Amino acid sequence: MTDYNVIVIGAGCGGLSVASQMAKQGRKTLLLEQSELIGGCCSTYENNGYKFDLGASIIEDPASIDRLFNRLGTSVFKEVDLISCDPTYTVITRNGTKMKFPSSIEETAKEIAKVSPEDVKGFHDFCEKFKGFLDGAKEFFYMPANNLSDMMEIVKKNPAMGKSLGLIFSSYQDVISKYFKNETVRESLSYQSLFIGLPPELCQGLYALIPYLEHGGMYYSKGGMGEIPQAIKRVGEKLGLEVRTKTPVAKVIIRNKKAVGVKLEDGTEISADIIISDIHAKSLYFNLIGEEHLPWIVKAGLRSYEPSINAPMLYMGVDYKPPLESHHTLFTIPVKDMNDYWWNVYEKDGYAKEPFGIISWTSGSDPELAPIGHHVLIITMPPARIRYAGSDWAKEKPALIESTIDYLSKKYIPGLKEHVKLAEFATPVDFERRLRIPEGSIYAIRQDFTSTTIFRPSSKSKCIDNLYLVGASTHPGGGVPVTICSGMIVADMIEKQA
């Protein structure tokens, strides 16, 4: 007789998703989280009256999150106060061109026409292409990809995947260049490749669907992004889920190649029939399980994965209303410069002299995130590696805060410098320490062709019985809705095997 039917390690969105569904299936489920915050990269913390989102700052595709809540017998729109963000974002290119991207495709076409009338037809063709692709590949994110037979099933049930090999075997940059001629328009639609963690020339072409997907609606959760994991936890607890925070797991107990329980850092052992991990696959296998339990080929595979990008963040509280026009403002650089940054700076452990990234004006959508008359600004900075050539992140922090505020004041947010009341900079080292993610990599493992689907760590462990994986390091990958999908995939697998 075990203590629990299921133990889930890690209360990120994937862990919460699967744990709440296990409770819904009537299993006695325990969710263990090392931090005092739940939600992982999708959490919100407070400092001096300002509420900051740690990482994620908007939701695309609320349908997949709603699908989870539907399974739990409710709806995301009932459990979370979602605020529509329209325009979805404003882009300011390096040459100073400003473009708004409203939710409406027709309105966006008008904005593109102002910059490049010849690209309007390309934009409609682009939307038509990805509408067809999404209609024919809807179930991809909800299906397992553990082996070749799963892949055959995916292609069978998502006919658009088989018909869109051109998108899979071309780069994001190639797809954007095919539909758009104007360099400014290309620049305005290319930053999104970094949402997958790769520059436009390395990212797979099918991810060019992101600028299309954004027209399905972008939302912010009132109270901060952390309200989404909180809502999943609340609903899960009503179904019998037990959640323990500040409870780090030291080991997964393995007997005869079977996961049979966990050992906490305080020495307590808890047994369970099924163990589900929502932590980085490398940390799970190498640290919590141990190399002695792994076949050589699994060790070789795990070691070969490259970390995804890290996105340093600057969190600011300001005592004025910043002159911004939308929840998100993308301040971009030309496509060629993004690629050059990757090869000449990022890959050489350097950092940007002039930043590019996203300004998230979250209190513009929800004024209650800051004291009256004050606002919250969160800057997603250029990607970086945990190694920092020539210096270390801790030493660089004050200079990075000062230079970034100075730069943003001059170019994008007039008056900012005089109104900053609080500024915190989170480096890759901070992300690694706070979230216990190796190298602070926000999407765990690089999401290129060679590290996706059957080549990503399997949702059902291939070397340890009764062990499952959810979260960014397994299929389908990183991002809030996607990790929630990983939880749905594993919940279905366990239910089918019962």
Place this chain on the structure above:
Amino acid sequence: MKMILFVVLIAVVVLVTMMPKSKRRFWWEIIRQAPYLIPRYFV
């Protein structure tokens, strides 16, 4: 067999080298990581 593999390897290298720079980098990354596909399948 070795001869066939050698010819395929040379053909791939020539093909990738002849590509425009942006396509070359995309394919080079896939080729660079190709040896890891088998171990990754077993993870």
